[in-house]
Amino acid sequence: MKILIDAMSGDNAPLEIIRGAAMAAAAYDCEIMFIGDEDTIVNLASENNIEINRSNIKLVHSSSVISMEDAPLSVVREKSDSSMAVGLKMLAAGEGDAFVSAGNTGALYAGATLIVRRIKGVKKAAIATVIPFARPVLLLDSGANVELPAEAYVQLAQMGTIYMRSIFGIPSPEVGLLNIGAERTKGTKLLVEVYNMLEQDPTINFKGNVEGKELPFGVCDVLVTDGFTGNIVLKLTEGVSSFLLSKIKEVFYSNLITKASALFVKKGMTNLKNEYNSSQYGGAPLLGISRPVIKAHGSSDAEAIKNAVRQAIGYINTGIIYEIARLTVGDELGE
Amino acid sequence: MKILIDAMSGDNAPLEIIRGAAMAAAAYDCEIMFIGDEDTIVNLASENNIEINRSNIKLVHSSSVISMEDAPLSVVREKSDSSMAVGLKMLAAGEGDAFVSAGNTGALYAGATLIVRRIKGVKKAAIATVIPFARPVLLLDSGANVELPAEAYVQLAQMGTIYMRSIFGIPSPEVGLLNIGAERTKGTKLLVEVYNMLEQDPTINFKGNVEGKELPFGVCDVLVTDGFTGNIVLKLTEGVSSFLLSKIKEVFYSNLITKASALFVKKGMTNLKNEYNSSQYGGAPLLGISRPVIKAHGSSDAEAIKNAVRQAIGYINTGIIYEIARLTVGDELGE
Incomplete structure (x- = not known):
């Protein structure tokens, strides 16, 4: 199976992207296809001793890059020659089995929708992010709509x-609706309507409304919300976590004795920090798109990219897209 | 000055409410007026050695209580004889200078709007909550609309x-608009319009859009958002904080050595926990209501109630309501 990699997008691109994808090429049974500036990639790999001369690593040249500031539609307009656009076009044409990018979320979503297309019958694709709470919860939409x-x-x-x-591997995932109270009458009129629809759907194990206070303690496996609220939840969780961990560091660094005691809990604290490190979870799939598109975190390091590739392989192997297509409208893919 | 206290509402009512308000009566130059079931209050105070026979503590009987499950409008309908409704009517009639309740937020907001009324010219009153981040931030609306x-x-x-x-005492508070990106084009159409309006208002020191990731690190003094998103932010911050603190406890309790080192950082950790303890901040004012109404946290203990009374006194003394009235439409109060 062939994984297309946007080598040029992301805060640490291209170096960490190349390094991570090369690690994946060595670890997994897959073919890696870099899309990006050929000279840059070859030179960087050589300077940093990254082994890209393997039989399962290939390279396709592209001449521009979509930046974080570019408008979403730039992917089909002025930057249709970018690494992201070229990769998406290859995916749509069947020249790869999945596409991984750490680039501009809006552009990736727009490109996936306009170039690769949604699964037939799917109204809106969504970015689905796993938050590593007591029980991992899939938050969707976490930022697209x-x-x-x-x-x-x-x-x-x-x-x-x-x-x-x-x-x-959860047999019957519990679904929660993010809201400001447990009662079915809480929230906007739209959410009251959604509550009733979710409750009546026989394919969903609906657990009702879920509040932010209980969310980290494991109340559901899937949390649905709009992309505005979802994005706020995702970023605030990240912000509050890193803020609290920095405050705890201050406690330890306050004097010599607390500094010494920090040594004993260091391993536990590092494990805790790693649990909440997004690189462990790889990327977020664009659920509802007719072929696997994985959004890696913008600040992805090599480890995160390697994990995103592993996730792309799992996404292909489990046939999720076919299952969604069966549910939405027969077996057809693409609108 | 006379502070009206809803003695019957809240998770720990009436005991902790009575205890806290009695503490306030002893500590501050004010008169406390309890509204609630007379027998219950007198008996509880006597059983728990709470000194309510002071000259500055009085009691008004009311026969029912609004529960957390009651509909917001119950305060003006079937439960118009409740401690909350009676207190709000006394406030509206000038028989008290402020009203403090730890009860049902929806009912308190509805009652404040319908019985006490908004300041003339104010379109929507809001619950304004201070979140104790690196720099305290006033979140509004945190749950009313x-x-x-x-x-x-x-x-x-x-x-x-x-x-x-x-x-x-911040001379020119910085105002942020909660959004999913820094750029002025981010978010819903409504938020793009709001951005433009905030930018043009000469009375506001507008700092632009604020994301959840940066919020805890002190980027603004006032954060505006709708009551749905605000309530999610408030509860998620509480949830993520208590989740992380519980995980850290696990790290310390993992073996004897880490347990021992916990002793040395215990004070620092307790301070940290207290910083994020809502009882330190008292209550949330209903900004835009023509007289001071303070919503204490539902789980308020005596300390939180005492602080809410202190806050009510400050709210009265600083003349905030008159300042708002001057800004919205001349000097008139009440619609």
């Missing part, structure tokens, strides 16, 4: 259910 | 500015 119609929430719940069953 | 028109965001920013200037 700032608003969603009621029916789209139901599809998100269905797609999330299939994902958590296939990838995490 | 699930949706807001664009003009209401601007008023929230104005009222929040007045509050942080008056209570925290």
Whole structure:
């Protein structure tokens, strides 16, 4: 199986992307296809002793890069020759089995929707991110659509259910609706409507409304919300975690005795920090797109890219896309 | 000055409410007026050695209580004889200078709006909560209105500015708009419109969009958002904090040596925990209501109630309501 890698996008691109994908090429049974500036990639690999002259690593040249500031539609307009656009076009044409990018989320989502296309019958594709709480929870939509119609929430719940069953092996994933109270009458009119629809859907194991306070303690496997609220949840969780960990560091560094005691809990604290390190979880799939597109975190290091490749392989192997297609409308893929 | 106290509402009512308000009566120059079931309050105070026979503590009987499950409008309908409803009516009639309740937020907000009334010209009152991040941030609306028109965001920013200037002494509080990206084009159409309006308002020191990731590290003094998103932010911050602190406890309790080292950092950790303990901050004012209404946290203990009374006194003394009225429409109060 061939994994297409956007070598040029992300905070640490291209070096960490190349390094991580080369690690994946050595570790997994797959072929890596870099898309990016040929000279840059070859020179960087040589300077940093990254082994890209393997039989299972190939390279396709592209001449531009989509930056974080570029508009989403640049991927199909002025930057249609970018590493992201070229990779998506190759994926759409069947010249690869999955595409991994750590680049501009808006552009990747727009490109995936316009170039690769949604699965037939899917109203809105979504970015699905696993948050490593007491019980890992799949948050979707975590940033693609700032608003969603009621029916789209139901599809998100269905797609999330299939994902958590296939990838995490949970027989009947529990689905929660993010809201500001447990009662079915809470939140906006739209959310009250969504609650009723989720409750009636026989393919969903709906657990009702979920509040932010209980979320980290493991109340559901799939959490559905619009991309605005989802993105706030994702970034705030990251912000509050890193803020608290920095405050705890201050406690340890306050004097010599606490500094000494820090030595004894160092391993435990590092493990804890690693648990909440996004690089362990790889990337976020764009659920609802007709071929596997994986969004790696913008700040991905080599380890995160390697994990995103592993995740892409799992995504292909488990046939999630076919299962979604069966649920939405027969077996056809692509609109 | 006379502080009206809803003695019957909240997770720890009436005992902790009575205890806290009695502490406030002893500590501050004010009169405490309990509203609640007379026999219950007198008996509880006597059983627990709470000194309520002071000259500055009085009691008004009310026969019912609004529960967390009651509908917001119950405060003006079937439970118009409740401690909350009676207290709000006394406040509206000038029989007290402020009202403190740890009860049902929806009912308190509905009662404050319908019985006490908004300041003339104020479109939507809001619950304003201080989150104790690196730099304390006033989050509003933190739960009253699930949706807001664009003009209401601007008023929230104005009222929040007045509050942080008056209570925290910040000369020109920085206002942020909660959003999913820094660029002015981010978020919903409504938020793009709000961005433009905030930018043009000469009474607001607008710093632009603020993301959840940076929020804990002190980027603004006032954060405006709708009550749905605000409530999610508030509860998620609480959830993620208590989850992480519980994980850290596990690290310390993993073996004898780490348990021993826990002793040395115990004080620092307790301080840290207290910093994030909502009882230190008292309650959340309902900004935009024509008289001071303070929402204490549902799980308030005596300390939190005492602090909420202190906060009510400060709210009265600083004349925030008059300042808001001057800004919105002349000097009139009440619609």
